[in-house]
Amino acid sequence: MFQLKKRDAAGRIADWIIKNQKITTPTLAVVVSPNKQDISPKELKQKFKAELIITNAYIIKNSKNRKTIEEQGLHKFYDWNGPIYTDSGTFQMYSKGSAKIGAKETIQFQQKIGSDIITPLDEFTLPTDTKEIAEEKLKTTIARLKEAKQFVNTTTLFNGPIQGGIYSDLRIHAAKQVNKINPDIYSIGGIVPLMEQYRYKELVETIISVKKNISVARPVHAFGCGHPMIFSLLVSIGIDVFDSAAYSIFAKKGKYMTESGTLNFNELEEFPCSCPICSTLNKKEFTIPDLARHNLYVTFRELRTIREAIRKGTLWDLVETRVTSHPMLYDAYIAAQKHNKYLSKQEPISKKRAYFYLGPESKNRPEIYAVKQRIKRVNINIGTYKWMGLNVPSGMHMTYPFGQCVIPGFYKPKYKIDSKDTVRSILQFQFGKDAKNIITNTTMIEKSKKTKRIRRIWDNKTLLGTLRAHDGFFIPTITGASRIRSELKNKDYSVVVDDDVSEFAKNGKNVFARFVKFADKNIRPGDVVFVTDSKNELLACGLSAMNKKEMKDFDEGVAVHVKHSTETSDK
Numbered sequence: 001m002f003q004l005k006k007r008d009a010a011g012r013i014a015d016w017i018i019k020n021q022k023i024t025t026p027t028l029a030v031v032v033s034p035n036k037q038d039i040s041p042k043e044l045k046q047k048f049k050a051e052l053i054i055t056n057a058y059i060i061k062n063s064k065n066r067k068t069i070e071e072q073g074l075h076k077f078y079d080w081n082g083p084i085y086t087d088s089g090t091f092q093m094y095s096k097g098s099a100k101i102g103a104k105e106t107i108q109f110q111q112k113i114g115s116d117i118i119t120p121l122d123e124f125t126l127p128t129d130t131k132e133i134a135e136e137k138l139k140t141t142i143a144r145l146k147e148a149k150q151f152v153n154t155t156t157l158f159n160g161p162i163q164g165g166i167y168s169d170l171r172i173h174a175a176k177q178v179n180k181i182n183p184d185i186y187s188i189g190g191i192v193p194l195m196e197q198y199r200y201k202e203l204v205e206t207i208i209s210v211k212k213n214i215s216v217a218r219p220v221h222a223f224g225c226g227h228p229m230i231f232s233l234l235v236s237i238g239i240d241v242f243d244s245a246a247y248s249i250f251a252k253k254g255k256y257m258t259e260s261g262t263l264n265f266n267e268l269e270e271f272p273c274s275c276p277i278c279s280t281l282n283k284k285e286f287t288i289p290d291l292a293r294h295n296l297y298v299t300f301r302e303l304r305t306i307r308e309a310i311r312k313g314t315l316w317d318l319v320e321t322r323v324t325s326h327p328m329l330y331d332a333y334i335a336a337q338k339h340n341k342y343l344s345k346q347e348p349i350s351k352k353r354a355y356f357y358l359g360p361e362s363k364n365r366p367e368i369y370a371v372k373q374r375i376k377r378v379n380i381n382i383g384t385y386k387w388m389g390l391n392v393p394s395g396m397h398m399t400y401p402f403g404q405c406v407i408p409g410f411y412k413p414k415y416k417i418d419s420k421d422t423v424r425s426i427l428q429f430q431f432g433k434d435a436k437n438i439i440t441n442t443t444m445i446e447k448s449k450k451t452k453r454i455r456r457i458w459d460n461k462t463l464l465g466t467l468r469a470h471d472g473f474f475i476p477t478i479t480g481a482s483r484i485r486s487e488l489k490n491k492d493y494s495v496v497v498d499d500d501v502s503e504f505a506k507n508g509k510n511v512f513a514r515f516v517k518f519a520d521k522n523i524r525p526g527d528v529v530f531v532t533d534s535k536n537e538l539l540a541c542g543l544s545a546m547n548k549k550e551m552k553d554f555d556e557g558v559a560v561h562v563k564h565s566t567e568t569s570d571k
């Protein structure tokens with residue numbers, strides 16, 4: 001089970017339940033070896049707060065500890081009671097050449113040793129592979145996945161690797177095929193050489209073409225990606241799981257990781273880090289395992305930083321800080337913005353924090369793309385003003401991001417705009433042109449005595465809605481919602497629920513994704529939406545937590561946070 005909790009950009013925080021154990025994504029599966037493990041799984045858990053480890057069936061099969069593992073099982077052997085993910089041996093067959101493990105053999109073996117997430121033997125596709133070869137390998141991979149799915153027991157999670165090399169049509173085909181197999185987790189394979197060669201733009205293109213073609217209700221793993229410098233960018237386009245052997249491989253090569261790149265340990269006079277290792281050891285005392293520990297501390301710190309940024313709604317700010325540390329990362333970020341139409345569908349329409357302009361690339365964030373589309377439908381004729389090169393209708397001056405922004409050199413003009421026209425503009429922005437019609441001669445606008453800002457919108461003695469203080473969005477009452485609906489096309493901004501749960505919605509309970517029968521494609525996370533039954537009767541209104549595809553794909557989690565409902569509110 002994978003349940004969406006918080007979101008920002010196209011990134012998300014989710015609860016991922018693996019055999020009754022809950023972990024939080026975005027997460028890191030720490031690679032552990034059956035042979036020599038410098039940092040014990042116990043230490044991983046206690047000192048690093050690791051929640052998931054990953055180990056390799058092929059390495060275990062050839063390990064001196066194979067017998068012990070077969071007898072004891074993985075959990076006892078590693079002394080780890082959390083979930084254990086196993087890889088098949090694909091990558092080792094590619095990097096070590098001759099060694100082999102069979103397709104059926106690896107599944108049976110992973111099952112036997114008690115893995116919680118099993119990976120079939122995909123065919124590692126290189127960026128240098130010709131299209132013919134990539135296609136051939138993909139056929140083999142898909143055939144093996146189909147077969148493997150048959151004999152993995154249903155309590156164990158099944159990983160669906162997606163190959164296809166650098167050919168976007170093959171990646172799309174692979175994503176669609178693997179999606180049909182319905183795995184519990186998707187993994188994007190064959191990307192290690194792209195990362196090693198700093199080909200981040202192709203990496204981003206690959207991930208986005210895959211993401212567009214798979215269910216949004218399952219975690220997605222970037223196979224072999226363990227450098228924290230690219231985590232925030234990859235999370236912002238929808239990666240949920242990373243794995244790291246890099247912390248240890250880099251340490252052996254004397255490489256000191258930071259969230260903005262890699263340094264040579266030997267060249268450092270001081271350590272730009274305050275992890276328990278760097279703040280206590282001097283250079284001479286550092287062993288290779290200590291360097292590995294530092295690398296892992298940085299890796300986990302970056303994941304916590306990312307999750308906090310998602311909670312605060314500042315993931316783009318973090319991404320822009322990180323990508324400017326390497327030209328190839330910056331290039332990849334700019335390439336990702338070519339997919340703004342897609343990315344903006346997952347982007348919350350409003351945020352709790354002000355929009356920060358951090359450089360020219362901030363102008364092209366998906367969140368700005370989204371509002372550019374929306375202001376096109378604001379046609380209240382009260383003038384416009386310049387805002388980051390856009391002509392913004394003056395009535396939007398209170399609303400996110402126009403009213404809540406920090407842009408050097410931009411000063412908001414002083415406004416004397418009719419309050420009704422401001423509310424009309426906001427209504428058009430949120431719901432479309434005709435929503436403005438609910439504001440009439442009998443409308444009364446109530447302002448805060450202290451701040452003079454618009455607070456409530458009345459029609460005689462009936463409250464139609466309020467303007468939310470932090471972002472200037474119109475939050476209708478049930479009466480307001482029903483008046484807006486009468487101005488719109490039937491299902492605009494509507495979420496139709498199963499008639500079995502209409503009583504719950506009417507009584508103010510949140511709407512769960514599982515019960516959504518239909519959702520308007522224009523709905524974005526954070527939008528005000530109308531919850532109706534199959535006969536188009538309004539049951540409630542609230543804030544959407546998901547877009548259309550998410551409401552369709554997810555079986556778990558809240559789709560609409562209900563604010564007002566017909567049986568309970570403002571009657």
Ligand code: GUN
Nearest residue numbers: 087090091189190223224
């Ligand atoms: N580890 C790194 N890359 C890959 C891959 O493409 N497939 C599998 N199974 N494991 C990997």
Ligand code: ZN
Nearest residue numbers: 273275278294
């Ligand atoms: Zn450190």
